[in-house]
Amino acid sequence: MYVPPAFTMMELEALNVLRNVGAGYFVTGHEGNIQSTFLPFIVQSSPDSVRIWAHFAKANSHWKVVGDAPECLLIVHLADAYVSPSLYPSKQVDGKVVPTWNYVTVEVRGTLRMLSDTDEKALLSALTDLHERNSAQPWAVSDAPDEFIDAQRKAIVSVELVVSEITGKAKASQNRLAEDAAAVKASFEAGSDAERSIADWMT
Secondary structure, three states: OOOOHHHEEOHHHHHHHHHHHOEEEEEEEEOOEEEEEEEEEEEEEOOOOEEEEEEEEOOOHHHHHHOOOOEEEEEEEEEEEEEOHHHOOOHHHHOOOOOEEEEEEEEEEEEEEEOOHHHHHHHHHHHHHHHHOOOOOOOOHHHOOHHHHHHHHOOEEEEEEEEEEEEEEEEOOOOOOHHHHHHHHHHHHOOOHHHHHHHOOOO
8 A cells, every 4th residue: 555654654543443443355366366355353462463353254255265375455444535625725825726535544464364263252252242332232142042153153264364564544634734634624523424534533
């Protein structure tokens, strides 16, 4: 991913995006065939490593590349929004402005490998707990009968992405004059959910 210095995201910020978004496109290339699958995931991090756990539907043949072509690109997108030149005060000065797009996205590179049976159980519980955390009546894996969960598990294949590189990009009008960036931020703060999300990244 092309990232000009002004748009570079610190790794801790990128990790927070991964945790907050919680789903993305796992992309692999094998024998001239590029495959992509959108999967929910959880981030397992320590001072020494970052690993990302997810699972494929067994019926999705994409998981079969793990043994032969484990290199993987994970693309996680937080938000994006169009920026009209009409928002810039500098437009009134010389008219030398053009449209652009603001966005926040993270790319993760690494290798895929299969998860153990024990880790798969931890993955399913952790994924559920993560996404049920804001529910008034959160569902837990233990709410369903054990034999039902066991049957469901036979229909998935769980994997781990061992991370080698994390690249985050937050294009949030940092390259504009201060008054232009402030005008975009003010407009976005009163705009759509995506615009408000990007406004949080604007200084």
